[in-house]
Amino acid sequence: MVGAAMRTVEIAPTFEGWQAAARTLLREGVPPADVRWREIATGQQPSLIAEPVTPAPGAVRVPRQFLDIARLAASASDPARWQVLYEILWRLLHENHDLLKTDADPGVRRLNALAKREGEGAAPFVPPGAGLAELRAAAARCTGCELYRHATQTVFGRGPADARIVLVGEQPGDQEDLKGAPFVGPAGGVFDRALTEVGLDRERLYVTNVVKHFKFVERGKRRIHQTPRMSELTACRPWLEAELAAIKPGVLVCLGATAAHAIFGPDFRLMQDRGRFAATRWAPRTIATLHPSAVLRGEDEAQQARLYGILLEDLRLVAGV
């Protein structure tokens, strides 16, 4: 039986249609249990028209991640999706701002199933033939694998579109995740020092990673890097392909084993095969060297110096091209 307070809300069956109605319902404090959603044909007048909303100072903010998932869920065909979306939105604002991290929650699971966003990889998010700026904007909304869920943001490549040299690492680290730029943490410090020593101007290089979201486990207050799985590497691959297609570099440098395997294949042995140019379909001169973080992981100063020397040696070859 429908309670006295039940509201039937008619919406155009689009994310924007739902969003406009949801804003009005939230403003009026209508709980999800009191709403029945009804889809109307596009062009018909919806029952609730929201005024344009300017967030009030201090207003509760909906996590960006929710908006990304909600957009995907809105394109599903299940008529219950509007209710699911509003329930989750309500709970995010009234119960738990971190609700989406609770994978076991039935509502979150339902939402994720509607969005069907995991396991599809980045391909549906990559605009075909796009330039770097458009790719970067699209990558910010990528939910092609589960890594976006716990990371702060997508860390897309940085550098000029006409860069002659592209360098590819594995994935962003803790600092990169927070700042939204690649190679800006401790490994980035080693990287910058090495570039300066060999005379490469970072401003003229394009620097990116095979995987665009930070993968980590939490240990106390620290976030410890985890190596991405093959499924995550595969999922994220379309972004790297699109970056390389847009830039068409003359020289491609793989930093570390993950990048080297992504470009040269699984049989590549970094310490044996590094420091030699080969032609690949991405660049006429492709080479691999150590990841700068490997230098930091050296057991003692002597080993760190030796590893740094290897990195310099290989980057000198790149600078000499």
Ligand code: SF4
């Ligand atoms: S890691 Fe790559 S594929 Fe996965 S969500 Fe991030 S950008 Fe998308």
